[in-house]
Amino acid sequence: MQEITERKNSEEKLKESEEKFRTIAEQSFLGIAILQNDTVSYVNEQLAYKFGYTTEEIMKWGVGGFMKVIYPDDRKMVAEQAKKKQSGEPDTVNQYQFRGIKKNGNIIWLEIFSKTINYKGKPADFVTIHDITEEKLAGQKLKESEENFRTIAEQAFMGTLIIQNDQVTYVNDALLQIFEFSQDEVNYWKKDNLLKLIHPEDLHYLREYREQLRSGESDIKPYYSYRVFTKYGKIKWIDQFSRPIIYRGKPAELVTIMDITEKKKSRTRISKTQQLKIGAS
CATH class of the missing domain: 3.30.450.20 (PAS domain)
Structure with missing residues (x-):
């Protein structure tokens, strides 16, 4: 009986924790996603908006579906880092920049901060993304000038x-x-x-x-x-x-x-x- 009670308490705490996470994530100005088994287990509105999709569309992507929004020349690096973090491997790069592809085909520059977390009892890649397209374009114009x-x-x-x-x-x-x-x-x-x-x-x-x-x-x-x-x-x-x-x-x-x-x-x-x-x- 005690074991059942402890399990229920644990489940309730996990549920409360997930609800708090979603509340914070949905109010964040950063794009947030969780990758597990090469699929998108969670995505907030901000990240979906950055790529021009709805959260519902992204959640329907299959295994490796997230790679279609990564610029071809950057896919190898992004895929390698995502795999390592989903496996909980060491020797990862937590912050880097890459190019993304919006639903309408436009290319954007993004800065990613990611790390391995425990999500529903398994390792996952917790990703936060910031759009730096304007900064990149400004830097490019300055260089040209x-x-x-x-x-x-x-x-x-x-x-x-x-x-x-x-x-x-x-x-x-x-x-x-x-x-x-x-x-x-x-x-x-x-x-x-x-x-x-x-x-x-x-x-x-x-x-x-x-x-x-x-x-x-x-x-x-x-x-x-x-x-x-x-x-x-x-x-x-x-x-x-x-x-x-x-x-x-x-x-x-x-x-x-x-x-x-x-x-x-x-x-x-x-x-x-x-x-x-x-x-x-």
């Missing part, structure tokens, strides 16, 4: 660099040629490395100019001319244009530099010639 920027910058005759968190995160070939450095030499450069290239007599004025830019003064020119040293000690005159940008999702400074050394020399020669003419007259 950066590639387009690099393509344009590498063909430009003006030097270009990006400074972020006082770190030089990008320089183009034109800038390397102006300062006579190689790419390897400027890797991991910080803002202080750039300051050392500025002629000491111009550093104070450049700081004043940058402070005016930061304060938002409207009556200042969009560039500043100053002298710099190259790697081999040559003195060059440059025009610098700077503006704030968002780079890889964070604030940064885009700096464009033009070598105006020859223009400065030409102006100096013209000025001297004019002075000589005035003196001769």
Whole structure:
């Protein structure tokens, strides 16, 4: 009699536990499913919605039926992980990303968190899924934008660099040629490395100019001319244009530099010639 009572109590607790699980799962914004014996033993509304099916349709899928919503190139990995977790095997990957196929044929990106659980007395694969399609598309667009920027910058005759968190995160070939450095030499450069290239007599004025830019003064020119040293000690005159940008999702400074050394020399020669003419007259 006691054995029967204990069994009933155990069944009631199991029933209560399952009801609590379903209540939580149905209110979750994550897609949730339980795989057992390669069939879907449970699926919530969110997961069904992500794939464009109803829960009733998914629950009718047979053995291995869930594989039809996995992108072909990702099926091997997903199937392997699902099998291991349904068997309770060790050495599993609990979190990874894969592509899914909606009922209408659209491809979506998903992030899965899964692990082995005991479900109705047997091992099963407890799966939670998050749709990351928008994040993936945003990342892809950002990558394409950066590639387009690099393509344009590498063909430009003006030097270009990006400074972020006082770190030089990008320089183009034109800038390397102006300062006579190689790419390897400027890797991991910080803002202080750039300051050392500025002629000491111009550093104070450049700081004043940058402070005016930061304060938002409207009556200042969009560039500043100053002298710099190259790697081999040559003195060059440059025009610098700077503006704030968002780079890889964070604030940064885009700096464009033009070598105006020859223009400065030409102006100096013209000025001297004019002075000589005035003196001769």
